[in-house]
Amino acid sequence: MSAGPGILILGIDPGSIKTGWGVIRKEGQRMIHVDNGLIMPPAGMDFKDRVAFIFKGVLDTIDAFAPHHLSLEDIFMAKNAQSALKLGHVRGAVIAAAFLRGVPVAQYTASHVKQAVTGNGRAEKFQIQEMVRVILGLREIAQEDASDALANALTHAFTLR
């Protein structure tokens, strides 16, 4: 899948329930949608097995698309210690997968992504999703977490300009 010109970027929106991913190709100033999806551990799966499932899912996605860069949503502060602990596990597994395959990791906060994609660091969720759709010429808005992952990938692509 990595044949063709340009720079392939895998965006990741980490979460223990759903981890969104999106792959784009930057060709000059053109941003081309390649694919997007979700890594969803089965409901009821033990937490450590969810983390391993997501690790495997990210490895498989890297192997399928051979991205040049991985762009991961960063976080400075979570709602509470419990959600921070869970999100930390998922981000640690994503970083481990990227390291194992030698893919450099860039990190952008949600407000940075909003600013980069819509020009407004306080944009609403639907505004970002609609901008992602327009920039990548999608017929429909991508599923929420996958759209966030594509927004992350776009943010990194803009940074590479």
Next chain:
Amino acid sequence: MSAGPGILILGIDPGSIKTGWGVIRKEGQRMIHVDNGLIMPPAGMDFKDRVAFIFKGVLDTIDAFAPHHLSLEDIFMAKNAQSALKLGHVRGAVIAAAFLRGVPVAQYTASHVKQAVTGNGRAEKFQIQEMVRVILGLREIAQEDASDALANALTHAFTLR
């Protein structure tokens, strides 16, 4: 290093500054110390690179000793969201490394470990360290985080009885 009878258990005390590890061999009711140490990312290293460094360190430790089980200190609640986020990353990387090498992961809370090693769930740090030393016949108490890792490994070994 995995030659010889018995069950090899790798205990891990996760931390982004120092991750302690300890390997023991359970031969019947005998608990034999194999080795212990620390995985310490260089000071000043970027956080995501620390996570990758620890992931690599755990992979290397698994490859060096070929443990049958990995026993990881569990956590239910951290001091605050920031420390929970950091610890989560490290635990996620450890779980990823164990998954990659097919080593099953057991998890025990600190109070469970205290109870298992000293018979007292509220034992002081030095009491646990001293019991680890005595059980494994070490001449000196192991470095704190490595001792905690050995205590975790022992807890799993006792559970296998």
